[in-house]
Amino acid sequence: MGQAKQRWDSIAKPLHSLGLLEDAIVQIAGISGTPKVDIGRRALLISCADNGVVAEGVSQSGQEITAVVAEDFLEGKSSACKMAQKTGTDLFAYDVGMARDTKVPACKQAYGTKDMAKDPAMSRKQAVRTIENGIRLAVEKKEEGYRILATGEMGIGNTTTSAAVSSVLLQEPVEKMAGKGAGLSDEGLLRKVRVIRQAIEVNHPDPADPVDVLSKVGGFDIANMAGIFLGGAAAGIPVLIDGFISSVAALCAVRLCPNASGYILSSHVSEEAGSKAVLEALGKKAFLHCEMGLGEGTGAVACLPLLDLALCVYNEMSTFEDIRIEPYKPL
Numbered sequence: 001m002g003q004a005k006q007r008w009d010s011i012a013k014p015l016h017s018l019g020l021l022e023d024a025i026v027q028i029a030g031i032s033g034t035p036k037v038d039i040g041r042r043a044l045l046i047s048c049a050d051n052g053v054v055a056e057g058v059s060q061s062g063q064e065i066t067a068v069v070a071e072d073f074l075e076g077k078s079s080a081c082k083m084a085q086k087t088g089t090d091l092f093a094y095d096v097g098m099a100r101d102t103k104v105p106a107c108k109q110a111y112g113t114k115d116m117a118k119d120p121a122m123s124r125k126q127a128v129r130t131i132e133n134g135i136r137l138a139v140e141k142k143e144e145g146y147r148i149l150a151t152g153e154m155g156i157g158n159t160t161t162s163a164a165v166s167s168v169l170l171q172e173p174v175e176k177m178a179g180k181g182a183g184l185s186d187e188g189l190l191r192k193v194r195v196i197r198q199a200i201e202v203n204h205p206d207p208a209d210p211v212d213v214l215s216k217v218g219g220f221d222i223a224n225m226a227g228i229f230l231g232g233a234a235a236g237i238p239v240l241i242d243g244f245i246s247s248v249a250a251l252c253a254v255r256l257c258p259n260a261s262g263y264i265l266s267s268h269v270s271e272e273a274g275s276k277a278v279l280e281a282l283g284k285k286a287f288l289h290c291e292m293g294l295g296e297g298t299g300a301v302a303c304l305p306l307l308d309l310a311l312c313v314y315n316e317m318s319t320f321e322d323i324r325i326e327p328y329k330p331l
Helices: 002-010 018-031 052-056 063-076 079-086 124-143 159-168 186-203 210-215 218-236 246-255 257-265 275-282 300-304 304-316
Strands: 042-049 091-098 146-156 239-241 264-266
Touching: 002 018, 018 146, 018 257, 018 264, 018 304, 042 079, 042 124, 042 218, 052 218, 063 079, 063 091, 063 146, 079 091, 079 257, 079 300, 091 124, 091 218, 124 159, 124 210, 124 218, 146 218, 146 246, 146 300, 159 186, 159 210, 159 218, 159 246, 159 275, 186 210, 210 218, 210 246, 218 239, 218 246, 218 257, 218 264, 239 246, 239 275, 246 257, 246 264, 246 275, 264 275, 300 304
Parallel strands: 042 091, 042 146, 146 239, 239 264
Antiparallel strands: none
16 A cells, blocks of 8 residues: 555656545555556446335335346346446346345345344344355455456345444434435335334344344345455455445444455445435545435446546556656645
């Protein structure tokens, strides 16, 4: 990281004038263990799962939409697919808990979670195994030669589970963390807040135990992404947060293993209500403020061209020595 910082400071431009982009390249140098940063081979890993809490009317769509969109990933039809193609990102979708079988490769513990307003979403064993699955996926991608991973998800109702998990872990009011998701009305948002409060009251998740919180009021997609963040840290590969749901998974990962934070980068500030609070808790500054809320990994993929542009300057621009002028000095 010191060598990467030295390289930035030697380039013929004002010091730290690319701001967070310079910091990101320095961080990636530390993660990969070399100042010769290469993120040319990148993958988007999308965790697809269903949430039983949809039965409480917390979403505009039914959970059958999860499977439809998940299969669109395989056919290159979704928003994430188009953006991934444009940015040279390989897309991989996984069924980590959908309510029915599809053509999407399955590595799930159950056919969706239970209704968390009545019962724990999943067992602790299922939560642990799903986290372990995410770890495995990240390590496999590193072994296959990928240099950076983006996280994404697909699961109707998962802004509800994310709001519940973040509310418990951050000890923040539910109404601060819960947003309208994919188009709820004002009345729908009030119902969503009531359902989350009920789920927390019924299940009594322990804020000091991220696995307990995940198993009681979380989802398989969040647990799998938490594993991807942990696996990225273990394997030495940077992992990009997408939006709110992905950031909650990163929060779970960091609460389980604080050192994982150094291997995580944030892409954008989501439109969802709790996004800023979660990123602040993680100590992460996002590159983009586009009011995005699409999910699927679209925000994470959108920031990859920014990193490519930063690397163009980092790798190709002349140094002060090359052009024989006195370098800037930190004052």
